[in-house]
Amino acid sequence: MKRYWILKALKITLCIALAVLAFSFVVMSLWNWLMPPLFGWMAIGFWQALGLLILSRILFGGWGGRGGGMHWRRRMAERWAQMTPEEREKFREGVRGRCGHLTAPSTDSKA
Numbered sequence: 071m072k073r074y075w076i077l078k079a080l081k082i083t084l085c086i087a088l089a090v091l092a093f094s095f096v097v098m099s100l101w102n103w104l105m106p107p108l109f110g111w112m113a114i115g116f117w118q119a120l121g122l123l124i125l126s127r128i129l130f131g132g133w134g135g136r137g138g139g140m141h142w143r144r145r146m147a148e149r150w151a152q153m154t155p156e157e158r159e160k161f162r163e164g165v166r167g168r169c170g171h172l173t174a175p176s177t178d179s180k181a
Contacts, residue, residue, distance in 0.1 A: 094120040 098119035105111040114122070153161065 090120070090123075093123055097122055 098116055102113040
C-alpha cells in the first residue's frame, strides 16, 4: 500500500515538473518570437522564462490560485444536501467500488 502512494507521488511530481518545463519553454519561445521584432527587446533564456512565469503567478495569481480550485467542495455539498437517503447510499457504494482500499467494515445485520 505504501509503495502505491510513493509511486503515485512520484508520478505527480514528474508531471508537475514536465508541465513547468513545457510552460517555460512556451513562454521563452513566444517571447523570443514576438518581443525582439516588435519592440526591439532582447531574447530571453529558459531560466528567465521560468522567472517570468513565477513573477506572473505572484503578481496576477493565475493557475487557479487563491482557493479557486476548491469550488468543487461547495458544489458537492449542495448536491449531497439535495440527495435522498437512497441516492446517498448508492453514491457511497459507487465510491466503495472505486476506492476499495478505503472501505470501512460492513455493519449489515442481514444473515
